[in-house]
Amino acid sequence: MHSWTFRLNALFxxxxxxxxxxxxxxxxxxxxxxxxxxxxxxNVKLNRLPGSGxxxxxxxxxxxxxxxxxxxxLFTWNTKLVFLYVTAEYSTELNRLNQVVxxxxxxxxxKDAQLTVGKSQTLxxxxxxxxxxxxxxxxxxxSSADNVTLYLNWCTMPVVGFISRQREGKTEFKFxxxxxxxxxxxx
Amino acid sequence: MNVMSETFQALRTMRKRQLAHQVINLGLIITSAxxxxxxxxxxxxxxxxxxxxxxxxxxPAFQRGDILFLWLGSAPFRIGEIVVFKIEGRDIPIVHRVxxxxxxxxxxxxxxxxGDNNDVDDRGLYAPDQRWLNKKHIIxxxxxYLPYVGMVTIIMNDYPYLKYALIxxxxxFVLTSRE
Numbered sequence: 001m002h003s004w005t006f007r008l009n010a011l012f013x014x015x016x017x018x019x020x021x022x023x024x025x026x027x028x029x030x031x032x033x034x035x036x037x038x039x040x041x042x043n044v045k046l047n048r049l050p051g052s053g054x055x056x057x058x059x060x061x062x063x064x065x066x067x068x069x070x071x072x073x074l075f076t077w078n079t080k081l082v083f084l085y086v087t088a089e090y091s092t093e094l095n096r097l098n099q100v101v102x103x104x105x106x107x108x109x110x111k112d113a114q115l116t117v118g119k120s121q122t123l124x125x126x127x128x129x130x131x132x133x134x135x136x137x138x139x140x141x142x143s144s145a146d147n148v149t150l151y152l153n154w155c156t157m158p159v160v161g162f163i164s165r166q167r168e169g170k171t172e173f174k175f176x177x178x179x180x181x182x183x184x185x186x187x
Numbered sequence: 188m189n190v191m192s193e194t195f196q197a198l199r200t201m202r203k204r205q206l207a208h209q210v211i212n213l214g215l216i217i218t219s220a221x222x223x224x225x226x227x228x229x230x231x232x233x234x235x236x237x238x239x240x241x242x243x244x245x246x247p248a249f250q251r252g253d254i255l256f257l258w259l260g261s262a263p264f265r266i267g268e269i270v271v272f273k274i275e276g277r278d279i280p281i282v283h284r285v286x287x288x289x290x291x292x293x294x295x296x297x298x299x300x301x302g303d304n305n306d307v308d309d310r311g312l313y314a315p316d317q318r319w320l321n322k323k324h325i326i327x328x329x330x331x332y333l334p335y336v337g338m339v340t341i342i343m344n345d346y347p348y349l350k351y352a353l354i355x356x357x358x359x360f361v362l363t364s365r366e
Binding site for chain 2: 003005009023027080081083085087094095096097098099100101104106108132137153155157158159160161162163165
């Protein structure tokens with residue numbers, strides 16, 4: 001009865017059970033935790049409009065913004081990293097909702113969770129940082145009268161457990177109908 | 188070799204009834220595993236409720252060998268969600284993040300994805316002439332995360348003999364174990 005295979009099996013089963021139980025406890029321990037992040041995004045400016053020519057199938061722009069965030073409260077013992085991203089959202093004749101990521105950044109350490117991005121303070125973001133042009137599907141973003149809203153969003157990745165998403169801090173701006181003029185002015 | 192002969196002895200000395208009992212036990216284990224899987228499929232609306240991450244394209248969030256629990260549901264797709272999708276002509280599903288959503292007035296949605304660790308979006312991975320993902324391509328959204336455990340299936344897929352050996356060993360173990 002007490003052969004080595006039996007003992008090995010018992011040991012393995014026990015280890016796996018304990019690990020599974022502790023992982024479940026870990027995931028549940030932060031399930032009701034409410035972080036208090038602070039995030040603002042403002043001063044949106046359109047920079048360079050490379051796709052503004054009428055022959056381009058999709059309207060396109062580079063968007064600049066100021067942003068500051070204190071996401072330290074998102075880091076618990078069950079936070080592996082925070083994926084921070086800025087989205088532009090608007091509606092057009094073609095689509096009732098358009099969402100486009102224009103910037104993203106990976107925060108792996110609580111020490112990096114306080115950040116300011118903008119013209120006054122330039123933060124060096126060496127790694128895992130991307131900027132994207134705001135490319136519409138079609139050219140509706142030019143003609144649609146709606147405002148474009150920028151949101152600061154983040155996705156919290158756990159060590160083990162549930163992946164969650166949140167958004168905070170929004171700002172609105174309007175796309176001008178005549179981009180050429182603006183492109184000239186922003187030079 | 189001692190173990191082998193012991194196992195053989197154990198099987199030989201079993202009475203017919205007990206042997207039948209053990210075989211049924213083995214069948215029960217296999218069918219309940221299947222039932223759990225199918226049940227999860229019904230609950231999550233996803234054809235594959237659990238997937239193993241196979242590439243490093245979502246690093247540092249996911250590494251090769253991590254396990255993701257999926258949920259499809261019927262909610263509209265939103266930006267920042269991590270979705271698992273299948274492309275026609277490709278067997279292996281891909282886990283990437285949604286970076287663009289265009290929702291039409293009739294509710295159909297065009298989605299564009301990108302791996303966090305990739306420099307460009309996924310249009311190069313899609314089928315030729317395919318520019319967007321739609322609901323039919325997406326088999327689930329990642330809602331739960333468990334690191335490392337999927338390494339077991341990766342190793343077993345890389346070394347199929349190990350898989351057969353392990354299954355055989357477990358089978359023998361179940362057959363010969365007594366209360």
